[in-house]
Amino acid sequence: MKKFSESHEWVEIEGEVASVGISxxxxxxxxxxxxxxxxxxxxELSKGESAAFVESVKAASDIYTPISGTVIGVNEDLLEAPEALNADAEGTFIFKLKVSDVSELDSMMSQEAYDTYKETL
Amino acid sequence: MLNEAGGVIDDLIIYRLSDDELMIVVNASTRENDLKVLKERISNATLEDKSMAYAKLDVQGPKSKEILAKYFDVDLDSLGFFSFVQTKVFDSECLLSRTGYTGELGYELYIDAETSVKLWDALLADGAKPAGLGSRDILRLEMGYSLYGNDLSETITPLEANLGKFVNLKREYFGKDALAKQKSEGLTRILLPFKTTTRRSARKDFEVYQNDKKVGFVTSGAFSPILNVGVGLAMIDIEGFDKSQSIELRDTRSSIEANIVSLPFITK
Known part of the structure; x- marks a missing residue:
């Protein structure tokens, strides 16, 4: 089950490992x-720190890690074919973390809360 | 159209409709100033701003001739590059021009606004795809074509923009003396094409460095989906610059490696 940040990243936890992507x-x-x-x-990344960087036809943007942890995996396919994110953003992880503080997820938004939040933008 | 210093007021196209009638097509964003300048400079003709009466459709790509043939009673095969006909479509006047900004086979059509919508809908129903400015910018940049506001401006001369082959110094026109002087003194800077070495792209106003020294700035940049690298144009100070050495394109956040290349970026 995904949790979302105000800067449009999502996190999905499985045990100690979190997958992070963008919405x-x-x-x-x-x-x-x-x-x-x-x-x-x-x-080692702290919550809110810039973890990755994305360039698109329109813009360049930092991707911030919504939770703290140690990077234990990255989606290398995105280096050659970043357009995979356009095809399926919420099914494509960008990096994986060994989570240092699971409670950081408590302040993140559920899918429902994120959907409501998007309407305010 | 140049100012007295040889800088570019606008990049425009002129159609000679008859012995005594010219149609001048300008950039929408500079229309008001262009009109003001033309009024100041032209005394032996009447000038009418018909901008609001026309729409312009660009139909570009390998199938553009095929798709337009259906709607025009014109032999498109005999319409050469950079020529035009005054014809009709859906019973309305249309100037059909074999011109374009993409480097592909293509046409630009000047029609009244209402008919242009009708033609747009018809062409889309026939399979034409609508394209936005983002894709147009990549296409023109892949050809190395200048964009007014980026590669050309009031402070950039056509010689500096590396368009010297289109500059005729034998005729008289506003700005010609400044260009002749610039040519005889030698240019201090020039627009050069570059390719980055990765998928990263530089954008307008990135600074250009060589051996840690600032040597210029990027005027246009984009990612080329065909080449899978960034392409662009940069205004480079000539003194001390080594075309064969790599450059770095920098903004506050990043530094991108690139090399100066020659046009075209893409060969057919």
Missing amino acids: SYAVEQLGDITFMELPDLDM
Whole structure:
């Protein structure tokens, strides 16, 4: 079950491991994605820190990790084919973290809350 | 159309409709100033702003001739590049021009607003795809075509924009003296095409560095889906610049490696 941040990232936890991606809304705003920069493995990230970078036809944007942890995996397919995010943003992870503080998810939005939030934008 | 310093007031196209009638097509964003300048400079003709009466449709791509043939009673095969006919479509006047900004086979059509909507709907029903400015910008940039406001402006001369082959210094016109002087003194800067070495793209106003020294700025940049790298144009200071060495395109956040190349970016 996904949780969302105000800056349009999503997190899905399985045990100690969190997958992080960006929402369909974010991808729609960006347009065709042309380039992605992914975090390094073993990188320690704090909640809110810039973890990845995305360039699209329209814009360039940082992707912030919504929770703290250590990077244990990245989606390398996105380096050659970043357009996969346009095809299926919410089914495509960008990086995986070993979570340091699960309670950080408590302040994130559920799908429902995120849908409501989007309407205010 | 140039100012007295040789800078570009607008990048426009002129159709000679008859011995004594010209149609001048300008950039929408500079229309008011263009009209003001034309009024100041032209005394032996009447000038009418008909902008609001016309719409312009660009139909571009390998199938453009095929798809338009259905609607025009014109032999499109004999319409050469950069020529036009005054004809009709759906019983309304239409200027059909074999011109374009994409580097593809294509046509630009000048029609009254109402008929243009009818033609748009008809062409889409026939399979034409609507394209936005983002895609148009990539197409023209892949051809190395200049965009007014980016690669051309009031402070950039056609010589600096590397369009010298289109500059005729034998005729008299506003700005010609400044260009002749610039040519004889030698240019201090010039617009050069570049390709990045990764999928990253630089954008307008990125700074250009070589050996850690600032040598210019990017005027246009985009990702080329055909080449899978960034392409663009940059205004480079000539003194001390080495075309064969790589450059760095920098903004506050990133530094992108690139190389100066020659046009065209893409060969057919």
